Amino acid sequence: MLKTDSVFMSEAIKEAVKAFDADEVPVGAVIVHKGRIIARAHNQIRLLKDPTAHAEMIALTQASAHLASERLLNTTLYSTVEPCAMCAGAMVLARIKRLVYGARDPKTGAAGSVMNIVNNRRLNHRISVAEGVLATESSALLKEFFALKRRGL
Numbered sequence: 001m002l003k004t005d006s007v008f009m010s011e012a013i014k015e016a017v018k019a020f021d022a023d024e025v026p027v028g029a030v031i032v033h034k035g036r037i038i039a040r041a042h043n044q045i046r047l048l049k050d051p052t053a054h055a056e057m058i059a060l061t062q063a064s065a066h067l068a069s070e071r072l073l074n075t076t077l078y079s080t081v082e083p084c085a086m087c088a089g090a091m092v093l094a095r096i097k098r099l100v101y102g103a104r105d106p107k108t109g110a111a112g113s114v115m116n117i118v119n120n121r122r123l124n125h126r127i128s129v130a131e132g133v134l135a136t137e138s139s140a141l142l143k144e145f146f147a148l149k150r151r152g153l
Contacts, residue, residue, distance in 0.1 A: 012078040015042040026141040029055035031063040039063035056087035080138040082109035088117035102138030
């Protein structure tokens with residue numbers, strides 16, 4: 001883990017709070033290039049009525065526009081939750097160098113929990129992974145969100 005990981009993960013958590021406030025599953029993501037945030041996003045699936053509008057996917061699109069390239073070489077993606085198969089696959093295609101995430105996802109995680117797309121030897125690119133950065137904070141948001149949903153709020 002790098003010293004700056006918690007700083008950038010805090011920014012991803014701010015994005016997750018925006019999702020929470022918008023009644024979206026609270027996932028946030030930021031992408032960093034050369035020590036600067038070049039993309040930030042949160043889940044917008046319900047707002048956009050788009051199953052692909054995950055925080056990571058939106059951030060990938062923003063970062064690609066910022067760098068004017070489909071290749072996000074030498075970038076780090078920070079996500080509050082372990083990415084799903086769709087997001088992990090997109091990160092491999094974008095050539096993200098490093099993934100840092102907070103909470104593990106034992107149901108759909110694709111960076112080691114359920115499957116490991118980001119480090120699959122059959123694929124042409126692998127991503128360095130650091131997990132558990134501010135996991136308690138990331139997990140607490142998810143637990144609170146789903147507890148409210150179970151109570152019908």
